Amino acid sequence: MNLMRHNTERIVAIISIIFIFCGRVWAQEDLVQYLMRIEGEEDTASSQITIYDKTILDTIDTGNKFIKILIFDDHTWDYLDLGKPDITDLIAEESWETGVIHSYNDVKLSDIPEEVTIVLIDSVSGYSAPYIAKVYSGFRVRNGREHKGVDLPLNIGDPVKSAFDGVVRVAKSSRYTGGYGNMLVIRHTNGLETFYAHLSKILVKEGETVKAGETVALGGNSGRSTGPHLHFETRYLGKAFDPVRLFDFETGELRDSVFALKKHYLNIYSHYGQSEKQSIASSQKLVYTIKSGDTLSSIAAKYGTTVDKICKLNNMSKNSVLRVGTKITVR
Numbered sequence: 616m617n618l619m620r621h622n623t624e625r626i627v628a629i630i631s632i633i634f635i636f637c638g639r640v641w642a643q644e645d646l647v648q649y650l651m652r653i654e655g656e657e658d659t660a661s662s663q664i665t666i667y668d669k670t671i672l673d674t675i676d677t678g679n680k681f682i683k684i685l686i687f688d689d690h691t692w693d694y695l696d697l698g699k700p701d702i703t704d705l706i707a708e709e710s711w712e713t714g715v716i717h718s719y720n721d722v723k724l725s726d727i728p729e730e731v732t733i734v735l736i737d738s739v740s741g742y743s744a745p746y747i748a749k750v751y752s753g754f755r756v757r758n759g760r761e762h763k764g765v766d767l768p769l770n771i772g773d774p775v776k777s778a779f780d781g782v783v784r785v786a787k788s789s790r791y792t793g794g795y796g797n798m799l800v801i802r803h804t805n806g807l808e809t810f811y812a813h814l815s816k817i818l819v820k821e822g823e824t825v826k827a828g829e830t831v832a833l834g835g836n837s838g839r840s841t842g843p844h845l846h847f848e849t850r851y852l853g854k855a856f857d858p859v860r861l862f863d864f865e866t867g868e869l870r871d872s873v874f875a876l877k878k879h880y881l882n883i884y885s886h887y888g889q890s891e892k893q894s895i896a897s898s899q900k901l902v903y904t905i906k907s908g909d910t911l912s913s914i915a916a917k918y919g920t921t922v923d924k925i926c927k928l929n930n931m932s933k934n935s936v937l938r939v940g941t942k943i944t945v946r
């Protein structure tokens with residue numbers, strides 16, 4: 616067999632030149648996404664990709680997950696460098712801590728600017744919806760608890776992908792995460808963190824570098840979960856915002872390569888689909904956590920409102936039992 620050998624840099628340069636000549640700036644990205652996607656898929660025959668006018672028959676692992684060997688239909692082969700993300704800056708951050716779910720504890724909402732521009736992807740980084748499905752439970756208050764992410768129904772064992780390039784900060788089993796079950800937290804090179812919960816199996820380790828689209832876990836039903844699903848959160852400096860602002864989970868598309876994150880997005884009542892005005896109004900809601908001994912009239916008096924108004928806002932009756940720890944909107 617006539618094997619063609621090239622060094623890695625030359626291959627990347629050649630691939631880049633071919634793609635530039637073809638006018639496909641994103642082509643290398645497509646190829647990387649493709650290779651990440653076929654990982655874990657058994658039947659790849661249906662999805663073919665061609666470079667140098669050759670069809671890739673197979674890809675072979677090299678022991679380094681960022682370098683693959685491509686086998687072509689003319690019995691030649693080449694290395695493909697998928698590009699290891701540079702995470703040096705991430706793990707040098709003061710707030711970098713592996714194994715602890717909630718980082719950035721010292722960041723207050725008042726420290727966060729009204730608007731932050733986040734470059735989600737650039738010419739060398741990609742994206743992937745963690746799982747493609749219709750969201751069945753969104754970012755909102757649910758039964759008096761803040762549900763800080765989206766729930767995506769899946770089958771146990773389905774591949775769950777890293778949303779962007781980054782490094783695994785938390786990879787923990789149910790025993791250590793409470794309701795999240797087996798979970799991952801990935802800190803991304805774009806400045807965001809993503810949470811993946813209720814997993815059946817975790818395929819990466821804390822401190823491991825991952826690429827967008829890499830299968831990092833298998834979906835499951837661990838933790839506080841009433842059926843197999845992925846609970847997925849997007850966070851900025853530890854504060855959650857509606858993940859639907861980034862992804863259309865039904866198609867898997869990223870809504871934009873640059874995301875203007877408004878401070879009011881970090882409020883549980885602000886979600887994708889609202890107008891700017893609605894979102895701001897929602898985020899100015901005042902939420903009160905019921906404490907022992909509270910009554911609706913004592914709360915109403917404290918916040919200068921009435922029992923009737925509180926009942927209407929929370930869709931409850933005057934005789935509702937106030938459970939300690941439940942959150943109600945008072946304004």
Ligand SMILES: [Zn+2]
Pocket residue numbers: 752762764765766845846847
């Ligand atoms: Zn959830």
